[in-house]
Amino acid sequence: MDVRGVAMTKRIKGKARTGKNPKSRKTKPLKGSLLFRPGMAPREIVSTLRSLEGVAITSTGMRDAGQSDYKNRHRIFDLSTLAGYYNEMGLFSAECHGGARWHVGIMNRRESPFEEIEILREKMPNVMLQTLIRETNLWGYRPYPKNVIEYVVQRVDIDIWRCFSFLNDVRNMRAVAEVVMKRGRLFEPAISFTQAEWTTNNYYLSVVKDIVDLCGGVDEIILCIKDMAGVGSPERIRSLVDAIKQRYPEMVIQYHRHSTDGLALPAILAAAQAGAKILDAQEDSLTRFYGQPPLLSLHAYLEEAGVRVHLNRSAAEAAVQKVRDWIGHYDWAESPFRGFDHNVTQHRMPGGAFPSSFEQAEKGGFLHLMPYILRVMSLYNKIVKYFDVTPGSQITWVTCSGIVNRYEKEHGRAGVRHLISLLEKFVEENKQDFSSMDKREQEELLQLFRNAPGDFKNLLLGGYGRLPVGWPDEWVYRSAFGEEWKEKIKERKELSPLDSLEDDDLEKHRNTLKETIGREPTEEEYILYLMHPKDTVSYIEFREKYGEAPLVLPTDVWREGLKRPGDRVDFDLWGKPYTIELVSVGDEHEGLIHVVMRVNNRTRVYTVETPRAKRIEIRMAKGPDEIGSPINGNLWRIGNPQRGELHVGDIVHKGEEIANLEAMKMENAITAPFDARIKEICAKLNEAVVEGQLLFVIEKI
Amino acid sequence: MVGEIKKILVANRGVPAVRIMHTCRDRRIPTVAVYSTPDRLAHHVFMADEAVHIGEAPPVESYLNMENMVKTALQTGADAIHPGWGFLAENDRFAQMVMDSGLTWIGPAPESISLMGDKIKAKKIAMRANVPTIPGIEKVKDIREIKRWMDREDIDFPVMIKASAGGGGKGMIKVSSEDELLTAFSQAKSEAKKAFGDDTVLAEKYIERGRHIEVQIVADDYGNIVHLYERECTIQRRNQKIIEEAPSPTLDENLRNEICITAVRLMREIGYRSAGTVEFIFDSNTRKFYFLEVNTRLQVEHGITELITGLDIVSIMIDIAMGRPLPFKQPDIRPNRWALEVRLNAEDPKSFSPSFGTITRLQIPHGPNVRVSSGVNEGDDIPPYYDSLFMLLMTAGANREDAIRVMDRALGRSLRVEGVKTLQPLLLSIIRHPKFRSGEFSTRFIEEHLKELVSAFKDKDSEDEVLKIARYVAEISALGPQEWM
Numbered sequence A: 001m002d003v004r005g006v007a008m009t010k011r012i013k014g015k016a017r018t019g020k021n022p023k024s025r026k027t028k029p030l031k032g033s034l035l036f037r038p039g040m041a042p043r044e045i046v047s048t049l050r051s052l053e054g055v056a057i058t059s060t061g062m063r064d065a066g067q068s069d070y071k072n073r074h075r076i077f078d079l080s081t082l083a084g085y086y087n088e089m090g091l092f093s094a095e096c097h098g099g100a101r102w103h104v105g106i107m108n109r110r111e112s113p114f115e116e117i118e119i120l121r122e123k124m125p126n127v128m129l130q131t132l133i134r135e136t137n138l139w140g141y142r143p144y145p146k147n148v149i150e151y152v153v154q155r156v157d158i159d160i161w162r163c164f165s166f167l168n169d170v171r172n173m174r175a176v177a178e179v180v181m182k183r184g185r186l187f188e189p190a191i192s193f194t195q196a197e198w199t200t201n202n203y204y205l206s207v208v209k210d211i212v213d214l215c216g217g218v219d220e221i222i223l224c225i226k227d228m229a230g231v232g233s234p235e236r237i238r239s240l241v242d243a244i245k246q247r248y249p250e251m252v253i254q255y256h257r258h259s260t261d262g263l264a265l266p267a268i269l270a271a272a273q274a275g276a277k278i279l280d281a282q283e284d285s286l287t288r289f290y291g292q293p294p295l296l297s298l299h300a301y302l303e304e305a306g307v308r309v310h311l312n313r314s315a316a317e318a319a320v321q322k323v324r325d326w327i328g329h330y331d332w333a334e335s336p337f338r339g340f341d342h343n344v345t346q347h348r349m350p351g352g353a354f355p356s357s358f359e360q361a362e363k364g365g366f367l368h369l370m371p372y373i374l375r376v377m378s379l380y381n382k383i384v385k386y387f388d389v390t391p392g393s394q395i396t397w398v399t400c401s402g403i404v405n406r407y408e409k410e411h412g413r414a415g416v417r418h419l420i421s422l423l424e425k426f427v428e429e430n431k432q433d434f435s436s437m438d439k440r441e442q443e444e445l446l447q448l449f450r451n452a453p454g455d456f457k458n459l460l461l462g463g464y465g466r467l468p469v470g471w472p473d474e475w476v477y478r479s480a481f482g483e484e485w486k487e488k489i490k491e492r493k494e495l496s497p498l499d500s501l502e503d504d505d506l507e508k509h510r511n512t513l514k515e516t517i518g519r520e521p522t523e524e525e526y527i528l529y530l531m532h533p534k535d536t537v538s539y540i541e542f543r544e545k546y547g548e549a550p551l552v553l554p555t556d557v558w559r560e561g562l563k564r565p566g567d568r569v570d571f572d573l574w575g576k577p578y579t580i581e582l583v584s585v586g587d588e589h590e591g592l593i594h595v596v597m598r599v600n601n602r603t604r605v606y607t608v609e610t611p612r613a614k615r616i617e618i619r620m621a622k623g624p625d626e627i628g629s630p631i632n633g634n635l636w637r638i639g640n641p642q643r644g645e646l647h648v649g650d651i652v653h654k655g656e657e658i659a660n661l662e663a664m665k666m667e668n669a670i671t672a673p674f675d676a677r678i679k680e681i682c683a684k685l686n687e688a689v690v691e692g693q694l695l696f697v698i699e700k701i
Numbered sequence B: 001m002v003g004e005i006k007k008i009l010v011a012n013r014g015v016p017a018v019r020i021m022h023t024c025r026d027r028r029i030p031t032v033a034v035y036s037t038p039d040r041l042a043h044h045v046f047m048a049d050e051a052v053h054i055g056e057a058p059p060v061e062s063y064l065n066m067e068n069m070v071k072t073a074l075q076t077g078a079d080a081i082h083p084g085w086g087f088l089a090e091n092d093r094f095a096q097m098v099m100d101s102g103l104t105w106i107g108p109a110p111e112s113i114s115l116m117g118d119k120i121k122a123k124k125i126a127m128r129a130n131v132p133t134i135p136g137i138e139k140v141k142d143i144r145e146i147k148r149w150m151d152r153e154d155i156d157f158p159v160m161i162k163a164s165a166g167g168g169g170k171g172m173i174k175v176s177s178e179d180e181l182l183t184a185f186s187q188a189k190s191e192a193k194k195a196f197g198d199d200t201v202l203a204e205k206y207i208e209r210g211r212h213i214e215v216q217i218v219a220d221d222y223g224n225i226v227h228l229y230e231r232e233c234t235i236q237r238r239n240q241k242i243i244e245e246a247p248s249p250t251l252d253e254n255l256r257n258e259i260c261i262t263a264v265r266l267m268r269e270i271g272y273r274s275a276g277t278v279e280f281i282f283d284s285n286t287r288k289f290y291f292l293e294v295n296t297r298l299q300v301e302h303g304i305t306e307l308i309t310g311l312d313i314v315s316i317m318i319d320i321a322m323g324r325p326l327p328f329k330q331p332d333i334r335p336n337r338w339a340l341e342v343r344l345n346a347e348d349p350k351s352f353s354p355s356f357g358t359i360t361r362l363q364i365p366h367g368p369n370v371r372v373s374s375g376v377n378e379g380d381d382i383p384p385y386y387d388s389l390f391m392l393l394m395t396a397g398a399n400r401e402d403a404i405r406v407m408d409r410a411l412g413r414s415l416r417v418e419g420v421k422t423l424q425p426l427l428l429s430i431i432r433h434p435k436f437r438s439g440e441f442s443t444r445f446i447e448e449h450l451k452e453l454v455s456a457f458k459d460k461d462s463e464d465e466v467l468k469i470a471r472y473v474a475e476i477s478a479l480g481p482q483e484w485m
Helices: A006-010 A042-051 A064-070 A076-089 A101-109 A113-123 A146-154 A170-182 A201-215 A234-247 A264-274 A295-304 A313-333 A351-363 A367-383 A392-429 A439-448 A454-460 A474-491 A506-517 A523-531 A533-546 A555-560 B014-026 B043-047 B066-076 B092-100 B110-117 B119-128 B143-153 B178-196 B253-270 B302-309 B313-321 B400-414 B424-432 B445-453 B462-479
Strands: A055-059 A093-098 A129-133 A160-163 A186-192 A223-227 A253-257 A278-281 A568-573 A576-585 A592-599 A602-609 A626-628 A633-640 A657-663 A666-671 A676-681 A687-689 A694-700 B008-010 B031-036 B050-055 B080-082 B159-167 B170-175 B201-205 B210-219 B225-237 B240-246 B274-283 B288-295 B338-345 B361-363 B370-374 B389-397 B416-418
Touching: A042 A186, A055 A076, A055 A295, A064 A101, A064 A351, A076 A113, A076 A313, A076 A555, A093 A101, A093 A113, A093 A160, A101 A113, A101 A523, A101 A533, A113 A129, A113 A523, A146 A170, A146 A506, A146 A523, A160 A170, A170 A186, A170 A201, A186 A201, A201 A234, A223 A234, A234 A253, A234 A264, A253 A264, A264 A278, A264 A295, A278 A295, A295 A313, A313 A555, A351 A367, A351 A392, A367 A392, A392 A439, A392 A454, A439 A474, A454 A474, A506 A523, A506 A533, A523 A533, A533 B462, A555 B462, A568 B462, A576 B462, A592 B462, A602 B462, A657 A694, A666 B178, B008 B014, B008 B066, B014 B031, B014 B043, B014 B313, B014 B370, B014 B389, B031 B043, B031 B066, B050 B066, B066 B080, B066 B092, B080 B313, B092 B110, B110 B119, B110 B253, B110 B288, B119 B159, B119 B253, B119 B288, B143 B159, B143 B178, B159 B178, B170 B178, B178 B201, B210 B253, B210 B288, B210 B313, B225 B253, B225 B302, B225 B445, B240 B302, B240 B424, B253 B274, B253 B288, B274 B313, B302 B313, B302 B338, B302 B370, B302 B389, B338 B400, B338 B424, B370 B400, B389 B400, B400 B424, B424 B445
Parallel strands: A055 A093, A055 A278, A093 A129, A129 A160, A160 A186, A186 A223, A223 A253, A253 A278, B008 B031, B008 B080, B031 B050
Antiparallel strands: A568 A576, A576 A592, A592 A602, A626 A694, A633 A657, A633 A687, A657 A666, A676 A694, B159 B170, B159 B201, B210 B225, B210 B274, B225 B240, B240 B338, B274 B288, B338 B389, B361 B416, B370 B389
16 A cells, blocks of 8 residues: 655665664574565464464564653654664564554654654565554544544555454454455454453453454454553463463464563463463563563573574574664653552553653652552552553543542642542442442542543443443442433443444545645645644644654754754765754854754854744734735825725725735735724834734724 | 947846846946845845945835936946836936936937837827727726726726836736726726826726737847847736746747737837837737737846847847947847746745745756846845845746756756745746646636646755754754653
């Protein structure tokens, strides 16, 4: 599937500081040979995996690793330096796409997922590219209608589509599954895993049955167990994989696990021993606390236990080493909450949400409340049962951090402690028996969700699909909706959003974008816009202004610029060499700084506005009672020759000339749009005015 | 007036001033530039051998200030004045004043300027010389007169109201219906007053979907009148030309000869001297042409005639002013290529609203078959007081297709202007438009196709892209890591 505008990115070559050319290295046969390639039919992939001795690896180094410990800030400029090694490593796939990487890409890194695919396809043609997609929520945070899902999924060039539902509502996967399977790409449905009393093997077997029914068997899919918080104890995982393999012996299983509880490696070994065929890992040098386990350690640990790992170890070692070249540029992006956290088994915050939640807490000034919030989360998830993964994790986070912040604001730290003991009593001692709480406690619980976010309320009403083990108790609805709670329960949807949401008007969206950016958008820009409208417009504006800076600048320059006179950055752009060298940065004067640089030997001066720059406020005409200037020009006459100059209070008639502008020796009459009285004259005679500038305020008579 | 010209004062600024100074440099004639206060560092000032401040920004105080102009010429020892185009170029009183001060006027006789400057008299002379003219009515006092004339001669809307003293599209308004008549009439009068100091207007039948064709003439003091063939200037916006070409793609050989001979006949009737242009409107439906006006000056688009003939019209004007006879006869003039010109105005290409400011980047096209006539350098300001034209871009080729291809390269891949908005994207869209390429267009081409025209953009180029990256590096170097990262 080709999309417009890709020719451009093809020519980009960032000056990657590649050491040895990985292509010249001799690969060991068998171990790490290239069994999997883009273009393989799903059935072929599945049968290759079934006959594979040992396990294969999905590297998450290009997506989930960075998302879990570095807020998704790893730039394709750096990640693509690993591509040459990946190309030889004998990976099953590289997860390099999806999840929050889309959104953070356009918002913070200013690079598009389409550019990333294009670059990686060129640099690692042997590697199957994998995405993570949130069923109807795609790569956004809300359910999209069916026609949007089909339009988008059809146009993204990805080999393996790992698809999960935070509700394990398999119905929601249908649209994605159909398009992916029709395209001959590999669909990988995931079951969201957590450890709770209700997430039994039988529960999961019922979810897997739905999946097998949806996908017409087990021959063209891979099943993923998505342990996104890193909470599966080794024996729990062994038992789950085993149960699935007992029921579906031919099913190929991939185990995706985060490291948060510190028990990733034993859990993964247990999964492999029970029959999982693909395991997720990341470069050891990228590993911190919340991502996948370290690749080389995993390799050694499993091999020692007698499980063969299909991997070219020397290429993997080189990739691990390569990361050390650039990982130091990302210290600023690391989560402020460091270290493993076995209590994740209680609060269940997923690895991918860790750094961003802590970032929000830090920005919001409530980092000190984090222990309380995590505790409230661990109680909350027993009241409203779903899986803490996007968008569920955001709903949990916003709801729980909101409640804790409200208590802190109203009653101080004592109030927060009171909240926790109230919830502990309700959940743990009284087993959620609402009637067993006394009247004051009941009243307090009935206020708990009153200010909860709209997404939480939408979740209760079935907006995202069915909850995995039924709707929450009545009091939750009373708490969230007050007196309207009964009507709200009646409105609650049992249908999948795929069946309840009406199609979007795609042409209308395209036209809105076209009008906003003032030109025809590319297909890729349009798809980004369908996911994240506001941020995409800002991304497009950024790229129009700064071009391919996000793709060609090394990360230190991208983040901090050139520091000392004589510092330079070399890069290739579209096959030609360029050098930008700093000559000097001037002092700030009236909000302006002058930067002198040499761009390929030519000296250029850039005037940079600081946040203190003075901006001249020009009032622009807005409503129908405000008359603006149609052009840039000189206001040489206020009034007309017949009646002379006009003043505030004068009556003018529809069509009467009320002012005249001159620009480049041409006259432009401004006429009254209706009979009116002049309320205000907002420009002076002979003033140079700009297009749209407010000239008159008038009052209809 | 016979004798060598030793020093020329160029009574103009921008593109025309620079153009004239180029020829003076070729001929090693020293030049004097004049400049208004905002033009102190303008390009033409440094093209000249010396430069004199002539007044404040408003044109009446500087480039239209006749006394100052003549005084400056005398003080600097210039012995001739070239007026360029615009400003004082078609002011017969100025021409007379120059001559009365003992200076040489490089242009037509004041009598010719005055005669042709009056649209009504010009039309009468044209009729006398058997040149076809558009039906119309002169010295209109009020709109009732226009209505009576339309009844009498069975003329339908649209009609055109024009300043009798006009030119260059100023004081010229098309009226599509009776409702618009009054506003248009007063606007034309007012613009006429402002632009030409005379509010006399005339009304004419409007030729729908007409094409604008003009003939370049040069004439000496000895009755030699030679035409340098025609130019077509049909692509206009708001009655101002923005693309011109020579020869005209509309005419066949017979019509070409007829229109050129007609122009010579008219100029002979006038007794014209120096360079001038006879403008016609060509009705494609009836394949008839009508006289529009005579421009008694060097025209903006003279360069394309120079490209197809190999002549230097400014140089010829100087020779004629020195009393020399034309060095060629009509049969010597043999155009042998196609030339195209686009006008780069500092304007918004969508709204045509003027765009002022500093040109922060200017990359000028080079290479085979390209001629650039620029009034500005990188870093110059475009002040709001004067015409928005800042550069002419001309290309040539063995045929029309070649010339368009070179223009596509020049506009799409070479020319870069930043800091002000320009017509560049619009011009590029026009020359890429199939209707333009096939030669099927009228003076209404832009209004008819505006929607599709403004969507084309210049070609992507790594030179442009690297400057965007450099801007980013500059901003981050000055401001440090940003919130949004």
